[in-house]
Amino acid sequence: MDYRVIKENDLFLLTDSKGNIPADHPYGLGLYTKDTRFLSRMDLRINGIEPILLSSDAAENYMAKIVLTNAHMELEGELVLWRESIEIERTRFIYDDVLYESVQMTNYYPKPVQFEMSIHMDVDFADMFAVRGFQTAELGKRTGQTLGARSITYHYAGADEVKRATVINWDKPHSSASEDGDVAFQVALAHGESYKVTFRIQPHIGEMEPRQLLEPDDAVVRLQRSYDEWQQHITAVQTDHGQLQQLVERGLKDLKVLLTNLGHGSFPVAGLPWFGVPFGRDSLIAALQMLPFNPAVAKGTLRTMAAKQGQAVDAWRDEQPGKIMHEIRFGEMAGTNQVPFTPYYGTIDATPLFLIVMAEYVRWSGDTALALELLPNIERALQWIDEYGDRDGDLFVEYHQESSKGIANQGWKDSGDSIVHRNGEYAVTPIALSEVQGYVYQAKMGIAELYQEVGFKDRAERLRSEAQALKAKFDEAFWMEEHRFYAIALDENKRQVGTITSNPGHLLLSGMLDEDRADAVADCLLSPQMFSGYGIRTMGAGEAGYNPMSYHDGSIWPHDNSMIILGLSKYGRQAQANTVIAGLIDAADHFEYERLPELFCGYDKARGRAVPYPVACSPQAWAAGTPLVFVQSLLGLFADSLHKRIQLSPTLLDGMNVLQVDNIAIGGGRLSVRVERADGEIRWSVPQNTTGFEIVTA
Structure with missing residues (x-):
């Protein structure tokens, strides 16, 4: 994945791996809400030169951390800034429809250094359909910008008669800014010293109402608390299958x-x-x-x-x-x-x-x-x-x-x-x-x-x-x-x-099939024509329309497989369900963050690795x-x-010895199930059942 995306509620930020939004990027990078791009450019520079990427991580989804360093800089034979002197850490998250972006610079050069850190920002207020090139659009127009001591506000009058604006402010006074969107900070650091500046970027739709924005530390605490609360209310899974x-x-x-x-x-x-x-x-x-x-x-x-x-x-x-x-x-x-x-x-x-x-x-x-x-x-x-x-x-x-x-x-x-x-x-x-x-x-x-x-x-x-x-x-x-x-x-x-x-595989979940027809459907789906080793293809190999690189005609969609898996379980075909589960788990190892993507190519597992689909969500x-x-x-x-x-009819995958699932909400109560392999046999128990319901096995 050569982009980084974070989201919270209805606001999301899409940047390159360095955290930038280059102008006119073909993938439509930007800050979006309500299908409108409220930031179309955000380029960070050190002395006017783009930094070098060291690491880029958005594993948490709601927060991204990107670490960069400076290039080597000389002017007319004189040293301006030695290479890799400055660590630049960009941390961004979204809370309450505001993007928080902190840039911390630390001097690792043995002597004091001086440099300019600048960010160039711009807004086009483009509609999502226009950004993606799907439609020729009749749109509104920019109506200028307002420059404050530590802020820039961009204004837009839409063809839909809705006013839109992007408000950008920052927390350091020693800066210069222009209406063109250039914000610069003159930084002087002793050895080991750090300098941090935080931007808050807020989209507005309709008439602008003044808001008291949270400080970054308070905002991130509230954001993390919301994730902690989410964790407390969901089912918990523990297994030795890593x-x-x-x-x-x-x-x-x-x-x-x-x-x-x-x-x-x-x-x-x-x-x-x-x-x-x-x-x-x-x-x-x-x-x-x-x-x-x-x-x-x-x-x-x-x-x-x-x-x-x-x-x-x-x-x-x-x-x-x-x-x-x-x-x-x-x-x-x-x-x-x-x-x-x-x-x-x-x-x-x-x-x-x-x-x-x-x-x-x-x-x-x-x-x-x-x-x-x-x-x-x-x-x-x-x-x-x-x-x-x-x-x-x-x-x-x-x-x-x-x-x-x-x-x-x-x-x-x-x-x-x-x-x-x-x-x-x-x-x-x-x-x-x-x-x-x-x-x-x-x-x-x-x-x-x-x-x-x-x-x-x-x-x-x-x-x-x-x-x-x-x-x-x-x-x-x-x-x-x-x-x-x-x-x-x-x-x-x-x-x-x-x-x-794969479409008829969903019939298993419906409960619509007689047993012999269910067997026939399951056998076809698990045949070499349909099952790649990594999952069930959308279309069988050898069919006239089959193309393993296609969107729907031979690719593998995890959700499509999930509907089939649940149907196989419903019909008691658990061994076949486990085969599909194991294939998808193996496929996930080949994708960033061990995440199953929207889809991937339908090539046979014998090729050696799962092949990504180029534009999967x-x-x-x-x-x-x-x-x-x-x-x-x-x-x-x-x-x-x-x-x-x-x-309940618990089982385990091959190589799996423990599956503990707690806090399952059923009716007005909670259920816990523990499944273990011991002496070659699978045994299960119900440590908690406050539902008052009868447990039956298929």
């Missing part, structure tokens, strides 16, 4: 930094750097992965999605009543209706996933009050599935792009080449995806169980009947007997799109949630608060 331990800890850190709150509770945004916004599908799947670790995140996610649920038929936004959004953006181009992401609803799977997460959240938490609170949203989502999702009344939910600036393929594989026939032709919409039919089945069965619990028995029975009718018709239309597998989709003419892909929410699914799968853990039962 790689799994690292992955779980990294996943939890990544998910914490990706949490955002739009006023309805915390929920995970999709990923950094470019998708730090609410995504229906991504946020819901990440919340589903987190249920055994922090069910409250699902609650915030559900409330957020309900608040943005579709209200009208609007082709520009691919919106229909009851539909759950795909993505929302907040920048100038959204505000002037140049893009339809306000929000945009071009997703076929977010609506059934909303219902699945609702049903599963209640199964874990017992919180039927939330279901009753969001009952109108549940009913509108069910109505959308039947009236708008099923366009032609054939029981299958299909997608078709209406918006001129929308997305053509509207499942999770949303690239333009992802739904391809075995002869290489791209499928034409309306398209019914296999996994979406499974989501609808799981959603209706789950909501039926919930409705039964709260007394809506007739409605529950009708939903079960609809789900069973879908199951029967799905098996008839999607099953490919010659391949012993399901088609990825049906095209506009109801022809099977027969390419072998990292951290990314549903990739971060994947190691949490590993833990749930190894425990064979499925909660059922409605019937006061907890299913």
Whole structure:
């Protein structure tokens, strides 16, 4: 990863590995909030020369530390500054929508030194879509800057009639600054002496209100306290499997930094750097992965999605009543209706996933009050599935792009080449995806169980009947007997799109498959065609569309694997689930911070190492949630608060001897499970169970 990113709530900073934001960088570096770049340049210099990088670390996500030193400097044969005399440590973090950047310089030269430390800053207030080159934009204009004794404020009048500003201040008086954004400090240091200056950079949207900003020490204490509180409320994992331990800890850190709150509770945004916004599908799947670790995140996610649920038929936004959004953006181009992401609803799977997460959240938490609170949203989502999702009344939910600036393929594989026939032709919409039919089945069965619990028995029975009718018709239309597998989709003419892909693997989680079909799906997914050794590919090797370097046609997505892993566990295929888990754990060793990225290339493990995909998001929410699914799968853990039962079927990976999982929130209580290998046998116990629920084994 040749960039560094930190985030807190809705503000994130993207820089190069030296901590700089060079002008016109092709990757769009900068300080962003609400899809607007509030800092487009930040270059640190010593005597006008860029320092040399020593180390660069953003492992904590919320704080980055970068260590640099000076180059050798002479002028007309006279020594100005000996090389590596000055250690320059840049420390930055974000708290309460303010970026804090401290620069500490320490003299290691044996004599006193003098030099100038300068930072050049600038702001373009560019919309995220314009930065990424996706749209030709009609934007507002800069309206000048205000220079203070220790501050610069940049002003902007948007085409959306919203005023924006960036306020930059610093805490040292011995400085000079210009309206061009140059801030310089004349530094004189004795041997061993240090000099530190701290910048505070604050974006403003709308009329500027004066704020009393925290001192850096106070801000970092509060920030760290928020992480300590997070740690106290999540499930704790301890294992002697070092790689799994690292992955779980990294996943939890990544998910914490990706949490955002739009006023309805915390929920995970999709990923950094470019998708730090609410995504229906991504946020819901990440919340589903987190249920055994922090069910409250699902609650915030559900409330957020309900608040943005579709209200009208609007082709520009691919919106229909009851539909759950795909993505929302907040920048100038959204505000002037140049893009339809306000929000945009071009997703076929977010609506059934909303219902699945609702049903599963209640199964874990017992919180039927939330279901009753969001009952109108549940009913509108069910109505959308039947009236708008099923366009032609054939029981299958299909997608078709209406918006001129929308997305053509509207499942999770949303690239333009992802739904391809075995002869290489791209499928034409309306398209019914296999996994979406499974989501609808799981959603209706789950909501039926919930409705039964709260007394809506007739409605529950009708939903079960609809789900069973879908199951029967799905098996008839999607099953490919010659391949012993399901088609990825049906095209506009109801022809099977027969390419072998990972999509039908999600059917295992739905519980929709008979045992023999579940066996066939599992066998195909673990075959050499689909399983690379590092994970299950999105498309089988040898298919016409297969490309191991592609985004969706042969790459490996951890979250896709996680859905399959959980489904394998649900069907009792734990040995196969463990094979996939072990492959992904091995792959993580090849990525920075032992982190699973959004995706990686689908090359066979025999090549010797996992191959990165060049522009994968990292951290990314549903990739971060994947190691949490590993833990749930190894425990064979499925909660059922409605019937006061907890299913457990614990096992261990090869080479793993201990797995202790504490503080699992189920119902109104907590559960702890310990799994050990002793004398070649795996034994497990329940040291704590304050739920009052019965423990059952599969």
